[in-house]
Amino acid sequence: MASLLYISVRPELAAADAEYASFRRGLGVDELDRLDLMATPLDAEAIDAHRGIVIGGSPLNVTDPAPTALQRRVESDLERIAAAAIDGHIAALFTCYGIGVVTRMLGGTVTLEHPESTAAVKIRATPAARQDPLFGPSGPELTVFTAHKESATEVPPGAELLAIGEACPVQAYRVGTHLYATQFHPEPSPADFAERMTFYRTKGYFDANAFDAVQQRVLASTVTEGEALLFRFAATFA
Template sequence: MKPILIIQTGHTFPEIAAAHGDFDDMVYRALNGKQRKTRVVDVSRAAALPAPSNCAAAVITGSHDMVSDKADWSERTARWLSQAHGHGLPLFGLCYGHQLLAHALGGEAGDNPNGLEIGTQTIERLPACDDDPLFAPLGSRFPAHTVHRQSALKLPPQAVLLCRNPHEAHHAFRLGKHTWGVQFHPEFSAGVMSGYLRRHHGRQHAEPAQNTPEAAALLQRFASYVSSLQAV
């Protein structure tokens, strides 16, 4: 079977990586990685991406960088994502990956006018989720972990808005049959979220954040969806 490609666009803080693994490790676990063939390509360190035809799907990680900076490695990855989407490769972008997908496919990424969103937030599920293979099972409102200053300010043409909240107008979208982006972090555990809160707010956030099982299930459903496509 072809691997699910994990496109690593950055690295978490050292103390979080030591306790919970780096962004690629988080995604691997969220995909139920022990039962999935995966391959990591660290584009933030200029690693070359394979041809989309050699992959079953791709997940694009978060990053501490900004899409609007248009770093060379990021722009190369954006061009690859545009090619992969045209090829019909299933794609799932997380935070930076979500913004990069929007940028690559005709939208726009930039500073969120509401500033930083951080912590476990309530996300609203929109009616467009009803027939979506990944988002249909979500409740009308569900908790998810967030940490971002930038957003997909403008979605790509023909994109379907799936989720939002008062801070973030574009928390999730789908484009075509199987390209998805989410601004929140389904791959984050409560421990990871607590680590980011301590980074931003200090020791008063030493207690673990709450779990987010509905959001966490999205990546495992994505992996199952990819497996179903491969079985056809």
């Protein structure tokens, strides 16, 4: 059994397969356990048996007006992981959809007011990030991939803001020492993100009629700090 666990919350199995490969490469590990939360409920052993958990993105949104029973169960399971990380029992890195789950759990507000299209964007580290073991070495500015419809309006109670963006005010935060949440996607390379676009062509993350142009811009991007953050997560906690 590996010391790190990847949790998928994507209904599209092929997209989850690709995301898993991206996380494993970024973390720099030969072995990475996997749990498809859309198919299998969280077992307490999954937390107890690992030192760190990375949670991928999803087309689900916590602002969905009529969440299904499956979505409610998935979000409850993610909250259990967040609670264990806040307690220091395990390290956890929530990405994209996951930051919405954690923000709401902490009493923060998630809205549709700060969406970002599929693109590489520059974000800025906060002064608090300078001393953070994951974000500190990245310097004052990072280029990362975004594609989301909802986001936090401000850092939730109890969290330390680590990165901000021009279009999206909350790009990353830390709770305690073991829970990290990012609005951006740290794991994909340009080729990874360009491939992921094919699964979500008509899902509203970009203009479907401009697919080729958007994909070419993604492929031409230079994005490295996301993988560096993942590598440091593994080095720090695994």
